[in-house]
Amino acid sequence: SGHTCNEHACSRRVHAQRVCVCLLCPPVPHPLSVPAEPSLHTLSEVLFCQPDTPTLGLSVAFDSEQLFSFDVPNSQWLPQLPDGPSWPAGIEQPHELLHDTSLCQELLDLLTSIATGPLPMPEAKGIPVADVFLQQPLQLGYPNTLVCMVGNIFPPAITIRWQRNGxxxxxxxxxxxxxxAEDLGFMRFSYLAVTPRSGDVYACIVTRERDNISVVAYWVPQDPIPSDVLATAVCGAVTALGILLALLGLGLLLSARRRGMWGQWRQQGRPPHTH
Structure with missing residues (x-):
């Protein structure tokens, strides 16, 4: 697989927002011969800095799957999955990131002065889109986890809050x-441990503080039909449909025989016998 990147490159869309997003390329060994085939995968390291909170962010992703994120306050790499592997020793240690973070801040200051100069550039903003769903199949009264997936985030400065019945x-x-994300925006997930009960109304509230814009996604548990009740209902419906079709076929058969007898009587010129 190949790796495609543009070291310390910031997009025009990012410039206008006073957010600098840099795509950093970790060193990748070059094979002795490069096969003539298209790139199949992308290993990316994305660093962003901004005046909003968080002021700095750094993550490593393989294609669209995030592998690691950097905990700036504690100066350590964290795996995306709690039980995931730790950051490889000897590869881009925290003290080696100082140059990249300083460069990002310098680019941010420079691009901010350009964007707010005589020819100001319009701000690029994304309206967050939220979706709420259960992590496991619904069973009322049993513990589960609600997932709030927020996409189209730009700049990466939102707050996520949960509500239950207001x-x-x-x-x-x-x-x-x-x-x-691939479009230079961001995604974020929030999880809530719940025990769904009939009548509950959950809300995931996403707020962009700078513009005081909020997006709300709701989730209401729908009482699923028990499997045995559903099987009984389906069986009853199929049986009723079979009886109805049998009666319909018998009626059509009797009607056809009756029409055939009337035709014979007419040809013979005598009326049918009546009892």
């Missing part, structure tokens, strides 16, 4: 870091 919920909430 009341804020903070227990059992887990927020993941921002995940870069």
């Amino acid at each position: 009341i804020p919920v903070t227990d059992g909430v887990t927020h993941l870091t921002y995940i870069p």
Whole structure:
């Protein structure tokens, strides 16, 4: 597989927003011979800096799957999955990222002065799109996890809050870091531990503080039909349909025989016998 990247490259869309997103290329060994085939996979390391919170973000992804994110306050790499492998030793340690973060901030200051100069550039903003769904099949009264998937995030500065029946919920909430998308936007996931019950109304509220814009996605548990009840209902419906078709076929058969007898009587010129 090949790797395609543009080192320390920022898009025009990012310039206009005072957010610098840099695509950094980790060193990749070159094979002795390069096969003439298209690139199948992309290993990307995305670094962003901005005046909003978080001011700095860094992640490593393979194609569209995020593998690692950098915990800036604690200066350590974290795997995307809790039980995932740790960051390889000897590869881009935290102290080696100082140059990249300094360069990102310098580019941000430069591009901000250009974007707010005599010819100001319009801001590029994405309206977040949220979707809420269960992680496991619904069973009322049993523990489960609600997932709030937020896409089209730009800049990466949103807050996610949960509500149950209009009341804020903070227990059992887990927020993941921002995940870069192919369109230079971002995605983010939030999880809520729940025990669904009939009549509950859950809400995932996504807010962009700078513009005071909020997007709300709702989820209401729908009581599923038990499998035995569903099987009984389907069996009854099929049986009723079979009886109806049998009666219809018998009626058509009797009607056809009756018409045939009337035709014979007419040809013979005598009326049918009546009892």
